[in-house]
Amino acid sequence: MMDAYTEAVVIRLGIAILLALGYWITAATGKFSFGHAAFMSIGAYTASILTVKFDWSLETSMLVSGLTAAVAGAFIGWIALRLTILYLAIITFAFAEIVKILLDSWDYAGGASGLFGMRGTTPQLLAICIGVVIVYLFFLTRSRKGLSYEAIREDEQAARACGLGVTRISVEAFAVSAAITGVAGALSAHETLIITPAQFGAPQSLLIILFVVLGGVQYFWGAIVGAVVLTMLPIWFDFLEEYYQITYGLLFVALMILRPQGIVGSGTERRFTMRALARLSPKRGKADGDG
Amino acid sequence: MADLQLRALDITKHFQGVAALAEVTLEVERGSIHGVVGPNGAGKTTLLNVMSGFLPPSRGVVELDGRDVTRLAPQKRVPLGLTRTFQNLRLFGGLTVRENVLLGQHSRARTGFLSLWPLRTAAEKELDRAAEHALEAFGLTEYRRRRAATLPYGLQKQLEIARAVSAKPRLLLMDEPAAGMTAKERLDLVPRIRALRDEGLTVVIVEHDMEVIGAVCDVVTVLNFGRKLVEGAPKVALASAEVRTAYLGT
Numbered sequence A: 001m002m003d004a005y006t007e008a009v010v011i012r013l014g015i016a017i018l019l020a021l022g023y024w025i026t027a028a029t030g031k032f033s034f035g036h037a038a039f040m041s042i043g044a045y046t047a048s049i050l051t052v053k054f055d056w057s058l059e060t061s062m063l064v065s066g067l068t069a070a071v072a073g074a075f076i077g078w079i080a081l082r083l084t085i086l087y088l089a090i091i092t093f094a095f096a097e098i099v100k101i102l103l104d105s106w107d108y109a110g111g112a113s114g115l116f117g118m119r120g121t122t123p124q125l126l127a128i129c130i131g132v133v134i135v136y137l138f139f140l141t142r143s144r145k146g147l148s149y150e151a152i153r154e155d156e157q158a159a160r161a162c163g164l165g166v167t168r169i170s171v172e173a174f175a176v177s178a179a180i181t182g183v184a185g186a187l188s189a190h191e192t193l194i195i196t197p198a199q200f201g202a203p204q205s206l207l208i209i210l211f212v213v214l215g216g217v218q219y220f221w222g223a224i225v226g227a228v229v230l231t232m233l234p235i236w237f238d239f240l241e242e243y244y245q246i247t248y249g250l251l252f253v254a255l256m257i258l259r260p261q262g263i264v265g266s267g268t269e270r271r272f273t274m275r276a277l278a279r280l281s282p283k284r285g286k287a288d289g290d291g
Numbered sequence B: 001m002a003d004l005q006l007r008a009l010d011i012t013k014h015f016q017g018v019a020a021l022a023e024v025t026l027e028v029e030r031g032s033i034h035g036v037v038g039p040n041g042a043g044k045t046t047l048l049n050v051m052s053g054f055l056p057p058s059r060g061v062v063e064l065d066g067r068d069v070t071r072l073a074p075q076k077r078v079p080l081g082l083t084r085t086f087q088n089l090r091l092f093g094g095l096t097v098r099e100n101v102l103l104g105q106h107s108r109a110r111t112g113f114l115s116l117w118p119l120r121t122a123a124e125k126e127l128d129r130a131a132e133h134a135l136e137a138f139g140l141t142e143y144r145r146r147r148a149a150t151l152p153y154g155l156q157k158q159l160e161i162a163r164a165v166s167a168k169p170r171l172l173l174m175d176e177p178a179a180g181m182t183a184k185e186r187l188d189l190v191p192r193i194r195a196l197r198d199e200g201l202t203v204v205i206v207e208h209d210m211e212v213i214g215a216v217c218d219v220v221t222v223l224n225f226g227r228k229l230v231e232g233a234p235k236v237a238l239a240s241a242e243v244r245t246a247y248l249g250t
Helices: A004-028 A036-052 A058-080 A085-104 A123-140 A144-154 A156-161 A166-192 A202-215 A220-258 B044-052 B097-104 B122-137 B153-165 B183-198 B210-216 B234-239 B241-248
Strands: B004-015 B018-029 B033-037 B059-064 B082-084 B171-175 B202-206 B219-224 B227-232
Touching: A004 A036, A004 A123, A004 A144, A004 A166, A004 A202, A004 A220, A036 A058, A036 A085, A036 A166, A036 A202, A058 A085, A058 A123, A058 A166, A085 A202, A123 A144, A123 A166, A144 A156, A144 A166, A144 B097, A156 A166, A202 A220, B004 B044, B004 B202, B018 B033, B018 B044, B018 B059, B018 B202, B018 B219, B018 B227, B033 B044, B033 B183, B033 B210, B044 B059, B044 B082, B044 B171, B044 B202, B082 B153, B097 B122, B097 B153, B122 B153, B153 B171, B153 B183, B183 B202, B183 B210, B202 B210, B210 B234, B219 B234, B219 B241, B227 B234, B227 B241, B234 B241
Parallel strands: B033 B202, B033 B219, B082 B171, B171 B202
Antiparallel strands: B004 B018, B004 B059, B219 B227
């Protein structure tokens, strides 16, 4: 049996892993969302309302929250994914802020003071969710579907020339990513036992991005490594007290200089690296030069 | 009545008021190799982009096998049998040579969520075999596991053609396939294009290299300043006074 502290750490770790794996799916198509906390909050609130106000089981509520987040993801993806990476960043960020403001003013869900009354979750349930996602990713990365994700990330025009429906595939990946993030949000709400809109702001979105960027996006298990490291660092560096933030920041800078491809990854140009984030420039136009 | 596979009728394309193409009509006969030539800025690539769906025309109609495809996205033209290569190579450089060819088969393959199921159907095994054949036909088998970006330029050109052909198109649009090739590679390209035609493919080829054009094309259309200058058999069209004036200014 785990003691309460260890169990809390394990659950927190599991939620971080689930968030990282969910984000990895959209990152695999080269689409960076800067508002994934919105899908987390949609999942968290959907599940919490269902368990607290309607007395549903966490398992069923969790599935519904995944579905709700997927619908929201498909909607926002359909609007934003046809745009350049810069506009995608702006729209996803704005979407997260709008969701936060709406939750703040939604009295039924507790408004700014939050929603409580959840009954907790278990490491076993989390382990099952992570297991399902890992199996999915294992087969995805060995399939033609996974290959089409990589192709879109590499060159959208060439992907179109090969017959790939770039928008449809990207939206689909985004929706699956949002669904997993929504489930992670549901489990997170049942771990913290109280949720407020403030928990799902820009810092949470950034943390999810960092899991994946730090771990490396070449392989999906890089995202797991990133999530573990970023969740455990505050615990490992606890003894540094007020110097913790500085050390944490310096470590991050050093890592990005020494291993821009993340902790896991070969550093070849295959699949993508931090450089993808640097490509935040509008680029859309003619298929080719004229001759 | 000629059996036309592709018709681009009265295509006009403006870029910020400047006409890159002005009422150009191109009729491509099934099973032919149709060359499009012209000096720099003549509008050759623009025409190819319009025909492949990468650019919408300002005016005009594109028909593929009698069907109006003018507003159809490029990826939706692929299942109808139209693929293309690019003037500046657009390979998936970070992916392997084999993966590039597999992506060329996208419109023929199962790519839904069911495709994640690890057991391969007979059709999927057949596609895998077709990919291996394509690699072999283009001399790429030994490089199949290498990242496309690491191949020499000539082989990258071959790979782009192999990828386009893997969609099993009926019409292939090639944008300057000989550009950047060595003399020997250019020499190898001619029988390669002829072989594609012999396999039943119609080819439209935009090219600067007149030797290649003269050697492979059945018909040549010469463009200049976005207008059609001459059309006909290569020897006749390329020798005409208008073409000499356009190219040499004399």
